[in-house]
Amino acid sequence: MSRLRDFLIGDPTATRIVPPSGFTAVLTIASAAAMAFLAVFAIALHLATGELAARWEAELAGTATVRIPASENAEADAAAVLTALSQTPGIVEARRLTDEEQLVLLAPWFGDGVPLDRLRLPVLIEVLETDAGPDVTGLSERISAEAPGAVYDNHSRWRVPLANAASRLRQLGAVSLLLIAGVTAVTIALAASSALAANGQVIDVLRIVGARDGWIAAAFTRRFTMRAFAGALGGTIIGMIAVALVPGGVETGVLSGLGFDGLQWLWPLLVPFVAAGLAFGATWVAAARRLKEDG
Amino acid sequence: MIELDKVAMSYGGRTLFQDVSLSISPGSFHFLTGPSGAGKTTLLKLCSLELGAQSGHLKLLGQDVQGIDRDQIARMRRRIGVVHQDSRFVDHLSVAENVMLPVAVSGRSTDVSGDLGELLGWVGLADAAERTPPELSGGERQRVALARAIILSPEIVLADEPTGNVDWDMSLRLLDLLIELNRLGKTILCATHDLNLIRHAKSRVSARVLRIKDGAVALAGAGL
Incomplete structure (x- = not known):
């Protein structure tokens, strides 16, 4: 010193x-x-x-989205997928996005007041995963079986x-x-x-x-x-x-x-x-x- | 005090000394004279440890300087005051700061600084303390160099042509200072080619004259 x-x-x-x-x-x-x-x-x-x-x-980890293509069976497919998700280990919560929430998502591209009822939009289900998360491969296969064309996206592709x-x-x-x-x-x-x-x-x-x-x-x-x-x-x-x-x-x-x-x-x-x-x-x-x- | 034993030195392929042996006792006053290029400056640089002997032994202040390390050389130099013909200074420092440099590098802070004014007065530069070296005349520079050389009260003072760049009156004044230092017990070794100065000094002090010529150093006779 x-x-x-x-x-x-x-x-x-x-x-x-x-x-x-x-x-x-x-x-x-x-x-x-x-x-x-x-x-x-x-x-x-x-x-x-x-x-x-x-x-x-932090914002995206532990979340996923299930996208079900627009079709006549979309509502039934969504219900089946939600049931499947509720039975899957590693999933905390799954819920279908409301029309208002979909409007918010579309607003940046189409502006406010999009006529949802006249658009063929996919059904979106927001999923909250546990820290360990589900077996993504197995879950994706099951969702595809319940709702053909449905995709389980945990955002890793761009995250x-x-x-x-x-x-x-x-x-x-x-x-x-x-x-x-x-x-x-x-x-x-x-x-x-x-x-x-x-x-x-x-x-x-x-x-x-x-x-x-x-x-x-x-x-x-x-x-x-x-x-x-x-x-x-x-x-x-x-x-x-x-x-x-x-x-x-x-x-x-x-x-x-x-x-x-x-x-x-x-x-x-x-x-x-x-x-x-x-x-x-x-x-x-x-x-x-x-x-x-x-x- | 200064002992050379069979010291040899060559420079640029030319032999300056061969087997030079001499002994300078404490408190003595010696002049070193000889023709230009004979090796007066080299001999003084050996004694101030600016050069190392190529062979033989040099003893300073009772210590064999062969193989001493750089820190020991630095400490030894604080006990040897040196005045060069072209004395160099730190030009951006004042005269007072230049004179105090040996004090600063030795780590002593205050015990001798009080003597500074007295010392500058002794060399006749009491009013030059705040000037810088480039503002000084040749004679003033030599007196500042002398003050710097003795600020730590060294046992030996080596002067290399101290009067080389000054007129006769200033030469006598510088000589007076060296004689006074010798009377205070300092060992003086002064290289000069000025025989008149030596004669003048010998009339006032018991000085010996060493003549260096053809690679040998010998004590000169009364007739120089």
Whole structure:
């Protein structure tokens, strides 16, 4: 703890050893800011896609629909299917959708006031499954036997690909974060190495007066860590404002979930600290290597 | 204090010293002279551990420096003050901060900082504390270098052509400072090709002159 305090506070002269401005300073601050900005979006994407996948899973898991084709026997077929469903293990509840509910489903395509009595519509039965669910293959065969042409649809046909897509997006968000962290570390290491090369005279002077390599490396590391922290803090704040300004879309759309909610706003606040940690490690390694090479 | 035992050094394929042995006792004042390129600077760099001997043994402050690690070298350098002909500084730091650098790197924080004003006054730069090295003249830079070299009260002061870039009056002033340090018990080894300066010094202090020539170091006679 005291070492961390010593590092953060440092010796005032040691802190000022590294020239306060110049190309490497701009490079470090700008790259940390840009990467932090991107990291905030990657975190938002990661969280949004995770929530989206969970929402889709939660909303549709455990439900199924039986679709009975419109025909003269549709009512009798529906009654037979309902009986079969009531006798099937793994089914909690099955009920036929009312006309009003079918109207709601059709409204997005045909508008309000669809004359149901003049349309040949399939009969829809909403099914609620237990967690274990029924034997879908056996149940499908039985339903087909009771009502020819009837289909038992547990939504897996389109639910699974959507969940997979959301999961992939989530993974992409995580990979993006790793890439951003890697690029940040490499950029800062290059900037630090470049600063060490450009400040050969400073290092010579420090060695003449008895500075250990560890002291010199710490001076550069402290400076670059603080610069990365400052740049990342700026980039994070701008990124958070930008995410907050992302307009909400359709309620169920992907974009409507891109943002932070409640305690999620704490996640991006970690970015400057992670950037500082990366800068610390990258600069320390670059400085130690450079000083060793210089002899 | 400084002991060389059969030290050899070559540079760029040319042999600078061959089997050089010498001993400099504590509190002594030695000049090192010789023609340009004879190896005066190299010998001083050996003594300040900026270079390592290619063969032979070097003992500094009673310790054989053969094979010591980098941290030990750093600690040893804090006991040896060095003034170069072209003394280098951290240009964006003030004179005061540059002089205090050895204090900062040694981890001592306050115990000698109070002496800074007195030290700058001693080298005649009391009013230059807040200036930066690029704003200084050659003589002022050398005096800042001397102040930096002695801020930690080292046992040895090595000066490599300290008067090389300054006029005669400033040379005498720098020499006065070195003589005063010697009277305070510091061991002084000063490389110079300026024989007038050596003659002037010998009239004021008991100084020995080492002449380096053709790869050998020998004590010069009274006539230099």
